[in-house]
Amino acid sequence: MLYHITRNTASAVALKDIPTVDYIDLYNDLAERMRDERYHPAHYFAAQTAEGLRFFLLLLDDRESTVMISSFVPDYYSEEGMPSLTAVHPSFHVFEREMHELYGIRFNGHPWCKPLRFPWDRRDKNSTMDSYPFYKMSGSSLHEVNVGPIHAGIIEPGAFRFICNGEQVLHLEIALGYQHRGVEREMTRTQNSLRRALLGESVAGDTAVAHATAYADLVEKLSGGHVGENLVRERGVALELERIAMHIADTGALSMDIGFQLFQVACEALRTMTINTTQAWCGNRFGKGLIRPFGSFHPLTADKAAMIRSNIADIRRRYNEVRLDMKESPSLLARFEQCGVVPREEMLRIGGVGTAARASGLLRDLRSTHPFGVYTDMICHDSIVKRHGDVMARLMMRCREVLQSADYIESLLSGYEPAAAVPEPRYDVPLAADALSFSLVEGWRGEICHVALTDARGSIVKYKIKDPSLHNWLALALAVRGEGISDFPICNKSFNLSYCGHDL
């Protein structure tokens, strides 16, 4: 038995139930198993435990809707190092780079074990941002363009280095880490559950609801508690509201980047309507404060439900008009079609997730493969998948998902009569001791995974967060290869990845 098999809806797993295997066995199994695209890694990290540095792997099986958990404890002081999985399956590259960076683990044969977040690596602390190992190419007709880390717009910091032949991009290297705030460490430094909930919803500002849901779900699993149907429904509505708001905002931002004012202002108005709806519900436009473990301070009354329904119906109708006009606008199609293509095979190899993966024809959607919350029984989610993998496909993904989410909100709220009162949040619930708990939530950008380990006293000693951006930044770098450098902004916007979600 290499794996402990569980599901997204099951409660926390006792640490003793997770098999501790030999790395070589796991490596051989994964090298073979990962050929099948039904598997992809949800998380892979190392944690200091009593028996030493223990590695945990959470593998998702999309067909069986299971989560396979394995662990191993290698000899840390062994001089041999471990064979790199990345060399066989590049989708592991971010995880191995992170472990290399944090613990100095050597992965033999890793194609390019450069730092993930910090400008130095563990073996050479003298190396700084100035000596960052950027990829080099030589040639008299090539030139480098460096953008960032400080940008002209009001966006987060991140360095982009292009190697160009004239206007054509040959290679883009993305160096992140400037937003590193130590969120994971902060999650374990406090045992105050309210503070942790606040941290959870601040992981990435544009994904507040999804990350807060992931934290709440994780804590509820750890305490073995059961949450009521009303609360589940409210969380589902909040998650879909966030999805609608962000997808509409991205539609507007893409229009802005090609200088198309009409679509831009139309989408800005609709996005404002959506986030104002969230504000009318919970007092915060981004849904902060809405999702708390075990309960909510903002129960959905009949009045609020009616308000949300009527607003969303209006937004859906108007956004659909924008969508149809976009599809018939030749100048917009000329910019977006065949631009920034990531083929399905590439997306699969690098382990892309979320809307970007689905736009390339790769079905990665936890709502259908690993259902949680409302998607287990109230909604039968049918994922939207596009084929072309270009900017237009990613835009059309968003358009279709907005309409779908609006329909979900309508079906969740139509005829909804809050029968039982939603309880208030609880922050003092004791957590299971010596356990691993994880939560998988499909946010608007893609797959979010939170994992926590507890010690013998039931306090969280390790907390790991994965935002979908972690996987998808590489997809952006691949998308702009061969494109004109002036098309980078629309490629970037079509992914709209999070810097702080990556940097944590």
Place this chain on the structure above:
Amino acid sequence: MLARILNTLLMLAVAVSITGVINRTRAVLAGRKGLRFFQHLFDAKVLLGKGAVYSPTTGILFRLAPCVCLASSLAAFLFIPVADLDPLLSFDGDVVMVAYLLALSRVSLILAALDTGSSFEGMGASREALYGALIEPAIMLSMATLAMLSGYTSLADIFSTARSLDVNLTIVVLLAAYVFLKIMFVEAGRVPVDDPRTHLELTMIHEVMCLDYSGIDLAMIQIAGWLKTAVFAMIAADAVAAAVCFDWLLAAPLAVVVAGLSVGITESMRARNKLSRNSTYILTVTAMSALIFLVGYLLLQNIEIV
């Protein structure tokens, strides 16, 4: 003399109004209240009151460029008549002078951009040089069409005398006016060729070359841009005036309204070109002007033979 002063004042009014009309059109189409009509003048005034900051990597070219740019644009501006009024400056063959004064202002900015040593500005300079080279034949051919049809080589003479044309030639002149409007889009750096509002350095053309300028230098470059826009808008309006026979009273407002509305509506209702397609777009304008020149030439030959 009074006509010359009136001409210059009208031209100035055209130059400062076009940006206002563009902004207002865009605001109305976006459902916004929009800026004050002359907000750009207030902005320029603020900039003119400020000093400039220079990067230590820049040299004399960078500091001279705004003056050269403004001076050459202003000089070209003074050659442009408003319909049948006399411009301040005029001599035989000044159509070539105007075209190359504008080219000089472009070259000065390109050199200044290269002088900064920034990779962004280098890219902008390369794009600007390419599009400048591609649009130049269109300017010369359209000027040549007007000169050929009127028989004069000075802008003042072309527009003060080119009246009572044959109906065929009227159409040719109107088409030349259309091409001048297209040239204005390219020269002023508006959508679909360039987007003056974008904040994305990688997609900019004209704006990226001015990124290192501040204060009074930036103001000079902006003012030069207004003058340049007014030059082409006015020539287009003059051509219409010459073709359908009306005078300066209508030509000046026509320049403002046509240029302002066409730019404002285009910028609201369409996306800008993919950068690699700009060359095709500009070459189409050049091809159009060559065709108009040829058609005008043939028609003119026919008329003289008969």
